Amino acid sequence: MAKLATAITVIILAVVGQHICRFILALNPFRIVYNHWPGPCHLVPEVTNGSEDLAVTSSGLVFISSGPNDKIGKLFTLDMNSPKVQVSRVSIQPTYFQDDFIPFGLSVFEDPTSKEIRLFAINFNGFTIETFRYDPPTNTAHHIKTIRHPLIISPNDIVATGPDSFYVSNMSPFSSFPLMALSLLTFLPTGSVVYYENGDARTVANGIKFANGINMSPDGQVIYVASMFMRAIKVYRRQTDNSLQFDHDIMVYSNVDNINVEPTTGDLWVGTQPRMWQAIVGPKPLGSQVLQIKHAESRNPVVTSIYSNDGRELSASSAAVYHNGHLLIGSVFSKLLHCKVDIPT
DSSP states (O other), X not given: OHHHHHHHHHHHHHHHHHHHHHHHHHTOTTOOXXXXXXXXXXXXXXXXXXXXXXXXXXXXEEEEEOOTTOSSOOEEEEETTSSSOOOEEOEEESGGGGGGOOEEEEEEEEOTTTXXXXXXXXXXXXXXXXXXXXXXXXXXXXXXXXXXXXXXXXXXXEEEEETTEEEEEESOSOXXXXXXXXXXXXXXXXXXXXEEETTEEEEEEEEESSEXXXXXXXXXXXXXXXXXXXXXXXXXXXXXXXXXXXXXXXXXXXXXXXXXXXXXXXXXXXXXXXXXXXHHHOSSOOOEEEEEEESTTSXXXXXXXXXXXXXXXXXXXXXXXXXXXXXXXXXXXXXXXXXXXXXXX
16 A cells, blocks of 8 residues: 555656646746847837737737736827837727726727728726727727627637627636636646627637737638747638637747737737746846747748847837838837837848
């Protein structure tokens, strides 16, 4: 009996030890972050508490969410075509709505007929989906409605497919932060993707280790999902019934956050944290890295590191948008960086 107990103890310790080692390695503890820039970069004034996600219109207008570090949630816009790089705070109507609004993941839908711009935002306060009608002349977002559904449990990011339809990533099967943290620490593939349309929703992908950013190819045929703990982007083929068929993984070996898709080329611009281990051990800032991925829909993608920093200039990059030679980089908790891209892309 004693030998059996010893054997069981050894097996349990081996399994737990293996899990701990895999979890630590997934956070890149031994990664050395080298600094490099695509051209001259500078911080954008007025954004200091976070620029967690970026979503860009076809004309180059970028929406910026302040993220969970800002007690009063804010949305900003920045025109990538303007010679002056500055943000403008979006007026949210009705004004009382912003009291409980902490914007996180963003997506934009531009109606091809009416030209209406509809903004989708994940509200980190309550894990709901908020939709807005955006008025460009007044830089105002008019709240339309709040979307809740039992399958939308712990949303992180969203990609709109129509005025009332979208794909959304769930980080975890739990909505309470303690249980969510526990499920993520188990390193189990419990993340998922849900498709929502006109009040109905269904799970279309699961088995994802920390489902994070999500976006769609310009032709609407491919869905990209960031698996943060897998350090990869999962590629799915969109079916005619809006279900998803897994195609392949793009390993980038950096903890992937949000994904943006360049509309003309289909290139992915990805915000990542190259050494997330620093978030646990502290006190140094998290590093930042922006990746460009060409031919992401194919089995032969080309991954290029466009920007990398040890965290002293920008900590914990979370999103990146490229437009006409300009690169905008958001961060989870801190600043917003603009770079002029002087290298071939």
